[in-house]
Amino acid sequence: MKTLIYNAEIVNEGRRFHGGLLIDGDRIAEVFEGDAPASHAALCPQNCINAGNALLLPGIIDTHVHFREPGLTHKADIAHESRAALAGGVTSTMDMPNVNPPTTTLERWQERMALGAQQSRVNYAYYLGATNGSGEREEEREARIPLKLFMGSSTGNMLVDNPDTLRRLFHMSACHANSNTAHAAAPFPIVAHCEDTPRISERMAEAKARWGEDPDVEHHPWIRDAEACFRSSSLAAELARETGARLHIAHISTERELSLLSEEASPGSRLPHITGEVCIAHLLFCDEDYKRLGTRIKCNPAVKSRQDRDALRHALADGRLLTVATDHAPHLLSEKQGGCVRAASGMPMVQFSLVSMLGLVDEGILPIERVVDAMCHQPARLFGIKGRGYLRPGYKADLVLVKPEEWTLRREDILSKCGWSPLEGCVLHWRVQQTFVNGRLAYDHGHINDNLRGEALAFEYCF
Numbered sequence: 001m002k003t004l005i006y007n008a009e010i011v012n013e014g015r016r017f018h019g020g021l022l023i024d025g026d027r028i029a030e031v032f033e034g035d036a037p038a039s040h041a042a043l044c045p046q047n048c049i050n051a052g053n054a055l056l057l058p059g060i061i062d063t064h065v066h067f068r069e070p071g072l073t074h075k076a077d078i079a080h081e082s083r084a085a086l087a088g089g090v091t092s093t094m095d096m097p098n099v100n101p102p103t104t105t106l107e108r109w110q111e112r113m114a115l116g117a118q119q120s121r122v123n124y125a126y127y128l129g130a131t132n133g134s135g136e137r138e139e140e141r142e143a144r145i146p147l148k149l150f151m152g153s154s155t156g157n158m159l160v161d162n163p164d165t166l167r168r169l170f171h172m173s174a175c176h177a178n179s180n181t182a183h184a185a186a187p188f189p190i191v192a193h194c195e196d197t198p199r200i201s202e203r204m205a206e207a208k209a210r211w212g213e214d215p216d217v218e219h220h221p222w223i224r225d226a227e228a229c230f231r232s233s234s235l236a237a238e239l240a241r242e243t244g245a246r247l248h249i250a251h252i253s254t255e256r257e258l259s260l261l262s263e264e265a266s267p268g269s270r271l272p273h274i275t276g277e278v279c280i281a282h283l284l285f286c287d288e289d290y291k292r293l294g295t296r297i298k299c300n301p302a303v304k305s306r307q308d309r310d311a312l313r314h315a316l317a318d319g320r321l322l323t324v325a326t327d328h329a330p331h332l333l334s335e336k337q338g339g340c341v342r343a344a345s346g347m348p349m350v351q352f353s354l355v356s357m358l359g360l361v362d363e364g365i366l367p368i369e370r371v372v373d374a375m376c377h378q379p380a381r382l383f384g385i386k387g388r389g390y391l392r393p394g395y396k397a398d399l400v401l402v403k404p405e406e407w408t409l410r411r412e413d414i415l416s417k418c419g420w421s422p423l424e425g426c427v428l429h430w431r432v433q434q435t436f437v438n439g440r441l442a443y444d445h446g447h448i449n450d451n452l453r454g455e456a457l458a459f460e461y462c463f
């Protein structure tokens, strides 16, 4: 079946132009500039969509989400969160391993892939969580699954703090880069959460002595401070340089860490050796917002100073920060009670990431081409995701139509299972109209086609 989308403002690969595209089955058949070619007039009217000047973008690829399934489904699950993703124009997600039981073995990873196939409304992939025992099994090393490394605290047995293990993991990743030419073209990066545990423990003890057993959330960025981030991310950068492994530092939250990002390409790859992800919360909020939003914006790494936020915005605008993700990490509001000790860290964001970023475009903080680059193109390039992330003939038709519209975010708009958002009450200036996944209209003006399921992401150089 063919579908024509015309009269759209396409933003793709650094260009913005008026035009449209033709979908054939699950793929993009053609991208055109200007009016639809006359040959397409033969299509029946119900297969023609007048975009009415809406922006037409590649579907968002969110490489950092926590959909909480299995084991934590009282707060979120794949069905709810992938529906929220669709409503936000997100067509692919890469889900983190800190579920229960954690995704730290191939067997558990396979079980999760099966859950994704059953439940996910968007395309999906799952990280394997590194442990102090990681990389000892041959088949694990050969499986080529994206690896998430927690060099910070609060993640149970996934905290890798053994220096030998760290070195082995980085070597393992680098060895893959050299083992054959296919891998050399795009070795997987190690995705690392970097916060130094001893530093945080030390600061927490001091905070409790000063402010009591459960310090107010305003002290969160004092406890999990810029120094904790830098100590850990600079160690990761050092290991990457020493071994040649590619490193993608997750949710960079401080100005200081920007100095660790490298501009030169890594051996055998056109990608920079050390790259960085920035998350929506660190772009939207700063420490002044704790007064207003309290524990709703408590996340790890902490939302830091205004100066940090502005430095992150600049680094995203000029391309030093490569990708934008959400770190969509829902908790129930009841779990967000208390202060630095008791309140859970993390917030839902996947449904409002694109519209929030378009808000930053309206404020003149970054060009729209860079938003599409950081949320669609670079995630695909970074992981070698096959046939997605760009509007190109032959690529999967993962698309979003989004239009200027002023609306106030109310609780009933929220599709995440936890049922709240730090953005409640905010006036947004963009609204997602339609989201296509693999050529099918999965989200249409508030309606979700619940019969559709996403596909497993394929990694070009890896499986």
Ligand SMILES: [Zn+2]
Pocket (backbone or CB within 6 Å): 064, 065, 066, 096, 327, 329
């Ligand atoms: Zn996360």
